[in-house]
Amino acid sequence: MLEVNDLHVTVEGTEILKGLSLTINAGEVHALMGPNGAGKSTLSAVIAGKDGYEVTQGSITFKGQDVLEMEIEERAQAGLLLGFQYPVEIPGVKNIYLLKAALNAQRAARGEDELPAPEFMKLVKEKLGLMKMDASFLQRAVNEGFSGGEKKRNEILQMLVLQPKLAMLDEIDSGLDIDAMKVVADGVNSLRAEDRAILLVTHYQRLLDYIVPDKVHVLVDGRIVKTGDAELAKELEANGYEGIEESAA
Amino acid sequence: MSDTQTFLDTLNARSQQCEAEPTWIAARRQAGAARFEAIGFPTRRDEEWKYTDVRSIAQGNFALAESAEFSQAQAAALTLPLDAYRLTFVDGVFSSALSDLDALPDSVQVLPLSKALIDNHEAVGGPLGRLTSVDFSAFAALNTAFMEEGAVVRIAPGTVVEKPILLQFLSRAGTPVMSHPRILVEAGGRSEATLIEHYAGETDATNFTNVVAELMLDRGAILNHYKLQEAPLGDMHVASIHVEQSRDTRYSSYNLNLGGALVRNDLISDLNGQGAETNFLGLFFGQGRQHVDNHTKVNHNAPLTFSNENYKGILDDRAHGVFNGKVYVKRDSQKIEGFQSNQNLLLSDRAHIDAKPELEIYADDVKCSHGTTTGQLDEEAVYALRTRGIDEATARGLLTLAFAGEVLDQVALDAVAERVELAVAGKLPERFNLAGLVEAAVALND
Numbered sequence: 001m002l003e004v005n006d007l008h009v010t011v012e013g014t015e016i017l018k019g020l021s022l023t024i025n026a027g028e029v030h031a032l033m034g035p036n037g038a039g040k041s042t043l044s045a046v047i048a049g050k051d052g053y054e055v056t057q058g059s060i061t062f063k064g065q066d067v068l069e070m071e072i073e074e075r076a077q078a079g080l081l082l083g084f085q086y087p088v089e090i091p092g093v094k095n096i097y098l099l100k101a102a103l104n105a106q107r108a109a110r111g112e113d114e115l116p117a118p119e120f121m122k123l124v125k126e127k128l129g130l131m132k133m134d135a136s137f138l139q140r141a142v143n144e145g146f147s148g149g150e151k152k153r154n155e156i157l158q159m160l161v162l163q164p165k166l167a168m169l170d171e172i173d174s175g176l177d178i179d180a181m182k183v184v185a186d187g188v189n190s191l192r193a194e195d196r197a198i199l200l201v202t203h204y205q206r207l208l209d210y211i212v213p214d215k216v217h218v219l220v221d222g223r224i225v226k227t228g229d230a231e232l233a234k235e236l237e238a239n240g241y242e243g244i245e246e247s248a249a
Numbered sequence: 250m251s252d253t254q255t256f257l258d259t260l261n262a263r264s265q266q267c268e269a270e271p272t273w274i275a276a277r278r279q280a281g282a283a284r285f286e287a288i289g290f291p292t293r294r295d296e297e298w299k300y301t302d303v304r305s306i307a308q309g310n311f312a313l314a315e316s317a318e319f320s321q322a323q324a325a326a327l328t329l330p331l332d333a334y335r336l337t338f339v340d341g342v343f344s345s346a347l348s349d350l351d352a353l354p355d356s357v358q359v360l361p362l363s364k365a366l367i368d369n370h371e372a373v374g375g376p377l378g379r380l381t382s383v384d385f386s387a388f389a390a391l392n393t394a395f396m397e398e399g400a401v402v403r404i405a406p407g408t409v410v411e412k413p414i415l416l417q418f419l420s421r422a423g424t425p426v427m428s429h430p431r432i433l434v435e436a437g438g439r440s441e442a443t444l445i446e447h448y449a450g451e452t453d454a455t456n457f458t459n460v461v462a463e464l465m466l467d468r469g470a471i472l473n474h475y476k477l478q479e480a481p482l483g484d485m486h487v488a489s490i491h492v493e494q495s496r497d498t499r500y501s502s503y504n505l506n507l508g509g510a511l512v513r514n515d516l517i518s519d520l521n522g523q524g525a526e527t528n529f530l531g532l533f534f535g536q537g538r539q540h541v542d543n544h545t546k547v548n549h550n551a552p553l554t555f556s557n558e559n560y561k562g563i564l565d566d567r568a569h570g571v572f573n574g575k576v577y578v579k580r581d582s583q584k585i586e587g588f589q590s591n592q593n594l595l596l597s598d599r600a601h602i603d604a605k606p607e608l609e610i611y612a613d614d615v616k617c618s619h620g621t622t623t624g625q626l627d628e629e630a631v632y633a634l635r636t637r638g639i640d641e642a643t644a645r646g647l648l649t650l651a652f653a654g655e656v657l658d659q660v661a662l663d664a665v666a667e668r669v670e671l672a673v674a675g676k677l678p679e680r681f682n683l684a685g686l687v688e689a690a691v692a693l694n695d
Contacts, residue, residue, distance in 0.1 A: 049635075050632060071635075071641075072635040072636055073635045073638050073639060075636075076635070076636055076637055077638040081636070081637070082636055084633070087633070088632075090630045090633065090634070090651065091651060091655075092648075092651025092654040092655060093630075093647050093650075093651045097647060098639075098647075101634075101639050101643055102634075105637075105639050105640060106638045141651070142633075158637060
């Protein structure tokens with residue numbers, strides 16, 4: 001589904017990713033772990049299309065399409081969705097507007113008609129229930145005045161409504177207490193499906209107790225230095241990243 | 250021939266038809282004409298008109314409309330969909346066919362000026378011109394010289410007017426005409442009412458409207474005043490609104506400007522009694538080569554008076570906006586609060602805003618603040634929306650709508666808020682069906 005090959009990325013003249021390769025297949029949940037500054041967030045930002053990241057070498061393909069040639073919105077319409085570590089507050093834009101506009105854009109890209117209002121509301125209400133969010137959230141401006149936990153839940157709500165093919169979740173566990181983490185994890189787990197993949201970018205193993213990954217990658221200094229299964233995350237928890245860095249060096 | 254002469258000739262031709270009018274009116278007209286002749290149209294050398302060039306009005310040739318013909322169907326398409334007491338003017342001429350004062354209570358008078366003058370002209374003569382003298386501006390002088398139609402609203406003390414009072418001004422396409430409506434509102438003590446001025450018209454109209462409104466609020470009166478200006482894009486629109494507030498009154502102005510080629514609003518509140526409060530909310534949206542100028546002034550003439558102003562401007566293409574807001578605190582008017590904010594959003598590199606907030610304070614125990622910002626859309630937010638699959642144009646449209654939302658959220662009349670929201674959303678691509686969305690949101694609440 002996603003093929004990242006020998007990716008080199010420079011930010012303001014500094015090389016952050018130094019030949020990263022990664023393959024994610026449909027139905028899989030991958031966790032990308034690593035110390036601060038390793039380039040974890042850079043990977044998801046480049047895939048989503050954020051400005052300021054220069055790809056100097058390598059490729060990213062998603063279902064055979066060259067991602068780097070696609071507009072930001074085209075990537076999302078194709079099913080590549082990024083959940084932000086720090087969701088942006090958008091004063092004045094109601095959540096309901098965002099959800100409706102986003103869903104319509106995706107459907108239009110697939111040549112489908114707009115979802116009629118009653119069906120749309122039914123869908124949204126069901127997903128709200130799943131995320132234990134009140135309907136009043138929909139009338140509030142996107143993330144404005146939301147607590148950290150509310151923002152993260154809102155990111156997952158968007159995923160549940162938009163049903164991406166590849167959900168990338170950047171540090172979705174940061175700033176969450178244990179109850180909120182469970183709700184967020186339940187939401188993510190409900191996304192698991194045969195035809196969908198999930199990429200979790202995380203610093204801590206804690207999240208992986210709730211969302212058990214099929215594969216764990218360790219990113220150090222712009223390259224994946226080790227790949228394993230869920231057990232690898234536990235090793236990291238016990239021994240830290242230093243041991244890995246040493247063995248990789 | 251000078252610019253003023255064209256207007257004076259039109260006036261002279263008209264005056265011969267007005268011989269039967271009361272002498273005080275003839276005298277006011279003459280005073281207006283004399284003042285206008287003496288000062289002529291303002292130029293950009295006048296400080297008050299520094300950013301606004303009125304040559305397109307001064308050099309125009311505007312006739313006076315003779316009839317108020319307008320089809321019911323056309324009017325229905327333009328009118329605000331709300332239950333209101335309604336007076337309609339077509340190119341300044343009163344249309345009784347398009348007006349509706351059914352079930353107006355005895356405690357409220359809503360009259361076309363022409364009728365008020367016939368019924369009891371002395372009652373009009375006293376207040377008319379008390380707030381807006383011919384010295385205020387060339388346009389006020391011109392309005393006075395030409396005044397023959399408009400609206401008189403009188404609300405008896407203690408009356409709560411349940412339905413809004415809607416004054417609807419429609420502009421027709423065809424030979425350019427001018428109109429000089431005069432609005433007089435006397436809100437009795439502890440009365441409460443909503444007044445709407447609505448300007449709209451046929452797309453190809455190129456008329457000149459020059460309105461003067463004088464609003465007098467007696468002790469404890471509450472007046473919500475909407476001015477929805479969505480005149481055709483070829484229209485010229487000049488308005489002077491003066492508000493006199495006595496003790497414990499509350500006046501709220503919602504000044505919403507979407508239309509017109511050249512627009513100038515002067516809004517002035519005199520807070521003359523303790524406890525008087527004035528709220529100025531404004532939104533202007535200019536596209537193409539529209540020029541929209543808002544001049545506001547709050548005069549804190551008494552202690553313990555309050556003002557709160559929030560104007561937001563959105564300018565696209567080569568539109569030019571002006572915001573000049575002044576807060577004046579008279580000597581020893583203590584314990585007053587005056588807040589002012591102006592935010593502008595420029596959607597194109599060639600759009601332009603001149604923003605000038607002014608504070609003039611002659612008392613020491615006051616709380617006053619003002620601020621003005623001008624900027625572009627938040628690119629982080631544009632990016633965040635695009636990562637959800639929303640195309641860039643829609644993302645920018647949504648954020649523009651959100652910017653306007655802060656003012657629209659405070660508009661209590663749904664028909665007005667929705668009209669403006671849809672007008673702003675008009676920039677959004679077709680497939681983002683806002684109307685459907687609003688309905689869905691309402692359904693959710695039920």
